[in-house]
Amino acid sequence: MTQDTVEIPDDELAATLATRGESAQARTRAEAAFRTLYDRHAKRLLAFLGGRVNAAALDDVHQDVWAKVWQAVPTRYHGGNFRAWVHQVARNVVIDHGRKRGFAPLTEGENVVDHRQxxxxxxxxxxxxxxxxxxxxxxxxxxxxxxxxxxxxxxxxxxxxxxxxxxxxxxxxxxxxxxxxxxxxxxxxxxxx
Structure with missing residues (x-):
């Protein structure tokens, strides 16, 4: 006997996150929604970040992205393609990470060469x-x-x-x-x- 499962759309899960402050029960639902979103998008996000930050910083940057997602969903996510929105958050975190380390990240298609080396x-x-x-x-x-x-x-x-x-x-x-x-x-x- 197989059970049909209905996948809850990302927009609905994100809306659940936005209501997390209303009660303890709402917080529990929000945490479950966040785990579902994380499970859906973490692998691809790691792959995306892997090409933009060094391996030593990858886990920290990945965690920073999800912390920003948790904070920003209620006020900054207004529906649409959730994965694209998460990747935009990730781009911003990568830029911030680069600034903290003292360098500006490359823009797409830009190559920087130290001619001395x-x-x-x-x-x-x-x-x-x-x-x-x-x-x-x-x-x-x-x-x-x-x-x-x-x-x-x-x-x-x-x-x-x-x-x-x-x-x-x-x-x-x-x-x-x-x-x-x-x-x-x-x-x-x-x-x-």
């Missing part, structure tokens, strides 16, 4: 790319499907699109990609000087 950076980047190519070949020999997943994700294909195209379950794709990413990073660090 450009030659060294170019050489190191070339070595890392060569090491990554070797590691990808090694991954290809070990597991062609996972190598295809990595190449697809790096090329910008979404998990949903990849899973639809290949028939791989999304939970398996997430797990496989993150394991492969860790293996590739360890491999590259082991090969490059």
């Amino acid at each position: 450009a030659d060294d950076a170019t050489a190191v980047e070339a070595e890392r790319r060569a090491a990554l190519a070797k590691c990808l070949q090694k991954l290809e020999r070990a597991n062609a499907a996972v190598a295809d997943l990595v190449r697809s994700r790096v090329a910008g294909e979404s998990y949903d699109s990849y899973c639809t195209r290949t028939g791989m379950p999304s939970d398996k794709a997430y797990r496989a990609f993150h394991q492969a990413k860790a293996q590739l990073q360890a491999c590259v660090e082991g090969i490059s000087p």
